[in-house]
Amino acid sequence: MCPFLPQGGGGTRILHVKYFQRRVFAIRPQERLPPANPLMLIYFTRRILQSVFTLLVISMILYGLISSVPGGFMSAYTERADFTPEDLARIRAKFGLDDPIPVRYAKWLVSMLQGDMGSSFTTKRPVMEEIADRLPNTLLLMGLMMVCTLLVAIPLGILSAVKQYTWFDHIATTAAFAGQSLPVFWFGLLLIIVFAVTLKGGDGRPLLPGSGMYTLGEPFSLWDRIRHLILPVSMLTFVSAAEYMRYLRSSMLDVIHEDYVRTARAKGLRENLVIYKHALRNAIIPLVTLIALDLPALFGGALFTETIFAWPGIGRLYFTAALKTDYPLVMAILMIESALIIGSSLLVDFLYATLDPRIRLS
Amino acid sequence: MAAISAPLPETKSAREQSLFLFFWLRFIKHRMALIGGTVTLLIVLLVVLAPLVSPHDPMTQDLLHRFQPPSAAHWMGTDDLGRDMFARVLYGGRISLSVGLFAMTIAILLGSTIGLVAGYYGGWVDSLLMRMTETFMSIPRLFVLIAMGMFLRTLDLPFLQAGSFLPISIVIGALSWMGTARLVRASTLELREREFVLATRALGGSDARILFRRIFPNIASPIIVSATLGLAGAIISESGLSYLGFGVQLPTPTWGNMLSNTQSQMTTAPWTAVFPGLMIFIIVIAINYLGDGLRDALDPRHAMKK
Numbered sequence: 149m150c151p152f153l154p155q156g157g158g159g160t161r162i163l164h165v166k167y168f169q170r171r172v173f174a175i176r177p178q179e180r181l182p183p184a185n186p187l188m189l190i191y192f193t194r195r196i197l198q199s200v201f202t203l204l205v206i207s208m209i210l211y212g213l214i215s216s217v218p219g220g221f222m223s224a225y226t227e228r229a230d231f232t233p234e235d236l237a238r239i240r241a242k243f244g245l246d247d248p249i250p251v252r253y254a255k256w257l258v259s260m261l262q263g264d265m266g267s268s269f270t271t272k273r274p275v276m277e278e279i280a281d282r283l284p285n286t287l288l289l290m291g292l293m294m295v296c297t298l299l300v301a302i303p304l305g306i307l308s309a310v311k312q313y314t315w316f317d318h319i320a321t322t323a324a325f326a327g328q329s330l331p332v333f334w335f336g337l338l339l340i341i342v343f344a345v346t347l348k349g350g351d352g353r354p355l356l357p358g359s360g361m362y363t364l365g366e367p368f369s370l371w372d373r374i375r376h377l378i379l380p381v382s383m384l385t386f387v388s389a390a391e392y393m394r395y396l397r398s399s400m401l402d403v404i405h406e407d408y409v410r411t412a413r414a415k416g417l418r419e420n421l422v423i424y425k426h427a428l429r430n431a432i433i434p435l436v437t438l439i440a441l442d443l444p445a446l447f448g449g450a451l452f453t454e455t456i457f458a459w460p461g462i463g464r465l466y467f468t469a470a471l472k473t474d475y476p477l478v479m480a481i482l483m484i485e486s487a488l489i490i491g492s493s494l495l496v497d498f499l500y501a502t503l504d505p506r507i508r509l510s
Numbered sequence: 511m512a513a514i515s516a517p518l519p520e521t522k523s524a525r526e527q528s529l530f531l532f533f534w535l536r537f538i539k540h541r542m543a544l545i546g547g548t549v550t551l552l553i554v555l556l557v558v559l560a561p562l563v564s565p566h567d568p569m570t571q572d573l574l575h576r577f578q579p580p581s582a583a584h585w586m587g588t589d590d591l592g593r594d595m596f597a598r599v600l601y602g603g604r605i606s607l608s609v610g611l612f613a614m615t616i617a618i619l620l621g622s623t624i625g626l627v628a629g630y631y632g633g634w635v636d637s638l639l640m641r642m643t644e645t646f647m648s649i650p651r652l653f654v655l656i657a658m659g660m661f662l663r664t665l666d667l668p669f670l671q672a673g674s675f676l677p678i679s680i681v682i683g684a685l686s687w688m689g690t691a692r693l694v695r696a697s698t699l700e701l702r703e704r705e706f707v708l709a710t711r712a713l714g715g716s717d718a719r720i721l722f723r724r725i726f727p728n729i730a731s732p733i734i735v736s737a738t739l740g741l742a743g744a745i746i747s748e749s750g751l752s753y754l755g756f757g758v759q760l761p762t763p764t765w766g767n768m769l770s771n772t773q774s775q776m777t778t779a780p781w782t783a784v785f786p787g788l789m790i791f792i793i794v795i796a797i798n799y800l801g802d803g804l805r806d807a808l809d810p811r812h813a814m815k816k
Binding site: 205206209210214216217233299325329330331332334337340341345346388408443444448451452454466467470471473478479482486487489490493 | 560599603641643645647648649652653654657658659660661671722742746749750753754756772773776777780783784786787788791794797798799802
């Protein structure tokens with residue numbers, strides 16, 4: 149019982165309730181969750197420590213898995229007749245494959261922590277350089293995809309919720325459902341068949357290029373780069389916009405039927421103001437977390453897209469490294485991606501605690 | 511209306527039957543789910559009865575009739591070795607659907623056991639299992655699936671036939687149980703404190719009795735829904751992995767690996783790339799609609815939001 153509320157029975161109880169209600173409405177979210185909330189500090193310190201531990205466990209599991217591939221990397225040498233057993237032993241020693249796995253793991257972890265990810269077995273170049281070479285390509289592809297996805301999904305999601313059960317809503321939700329059920333690589337193949345094989349441009353060449361980042365033998369031009377981006381970006385956008393759109397539609401529908409939206413309408417606000425200022429602000433919170441959870445994909449790229457369209461990004465780098473059992477490269481990409489996933493879920497928790505004042509910390 | 515005015519059957523399972531009827535009536539209102547269920551059933555039938563449906567053998571090569579476009583003799587044309595595509599799609603479906611079913615079963619068994627145990631016992635068991643779930647969720651799934659595929663390709667087990675679908679199903683199942691575990695744990699936590707569970711415990715019911723007779727029947731519907739959606743996911747995962755060459759190995763056909771070398775044949779024989787993928791798309795969208803309808807029928811709270 150609050151000490152500053154008027155006490156007593158009977159007649160005062162109504163006043164009591166009214167006073168309490170007014171008080172609740174008067175409290176602004178910021179007052180309930182100040183930025184330097186000690187609970188929040190403790191919570192996030194604990195979460196960060198947990199995350200570091202999780203990453204360590206993941207590194208052990210993945211290292212154990214990758215290094216116990218039988219034959220694996222050495223099979224490229226054992227199959228060659230001109231290699232004597234002494235040669236093979238020398239190669240094993242050179243790559244440090246003779247130590248037991250826990251010892252190799254400890255060595256690997258120490259050099260990882262010092263920022264040295266080793267060298268690729270196949271190209272002999274430092275893993276960092278290999279990744280740095282490919283990273284801009286993946287960031288370009290995925291960044292563009294993210295922008296296009298939001299440009300498509302946000303308006304469609306809002307419209308679909310506002311015009312629920314109209315023909316527009318039915319078409320949009322059906323398309324989104326199809327997009328979520330589509331095997332991405334097959335969709336890519338279809339796009340190539342239609343736009344890079346069947347349809348021809350004015351000069352008799354295929355309408356759009358179906359592979360690579362640039363036309364061989366031609367100087368760099370922005371238009372050429374854009375033409376090469378159209379197919380992979382639209383393939384990625386269709387699939388991920390489907391998910392975002394369905395998400396936003398359902399959270400928009402949740403919010404639209406809330407009391408405060410009805411209040412805003414009852415006050416006589418214009419419909420646009422109700423939707424975009426009152427409803428969307430709350431409906432977009434789940435979408436923001438979804439975007440944060442998708443951030444690791446900016447690095448990991450789209451393996452299928454990059455493989456099908458021969459886009460020289462991280463996903464394709466990983467795929468070829470796995471084919472050649474190139475442990476250092478495979479491990480480095482796996483670990484960076486795991487760290488990003490863990491980081492993004494930390495970010496989501498943080499976003500939720502700051503964006504949604506209703507959240508309670510336990 | 512007719513269903514409501516009809517007299518209830520006077521058997522002892524009258525209550526159960528009307529409950530089933532209640533779910534059924536809600537389910538058939540969902541038109542797309544009904545279509546999805548029918549299409550799924552049809553494809554399963556076609557695939558199971560493949561020898562009766564297709565006059566051709568999926569493995570017989572006919573090098574004189576390579577890359578035939580679809581015709582009356584070969585409904586989906588022939589591939590690079592002159593094999594009948596329709597037969598391969600049917601027999602490939604057997605593998606693809608088996609992988610999906612098997613992987614889904616593993617994921618659901620693992621997920622519901624872990625979720626039940628974590629939610630029911632709580633304490634350090636719960637924290638340990640949930641940390642484990644979190645760890646598995648933080649693993650980059652596709653990358654690790656590929657790494658596991660690389661591992662399995664070199665693995666040579668005497669009891670496994672070449673092109674067996676068992677290893678790949680186990681790997682997919684072992685990496686897809688986390689969602690179910692979280693779902694089941696949350697429901698178990700809620701049910702654990704309910705009166706009917708407390709009553710069983712007060713009457714001296716064992717943990718096993720409470721878990722399987724009291725809690726499990728009450729979380730069956732979310733499990734059914736996540737199993738349905740998990741089946742669709744597992745089929746997609748298998749096809750993706752096999753497409754990349756890390757799943758079921760050729761010449762055993764699956765919908766995924768039939769697509770894997772079609773990219774070089776695109777200019778001469780585009781149909782080889784169209785049909786296997788179309789089958790994946792149709793069955794996955796059908797199963798997803800089925801799952802959607804089941805969720806609406808079994809979980810009224812979710813249906814109200816739509």
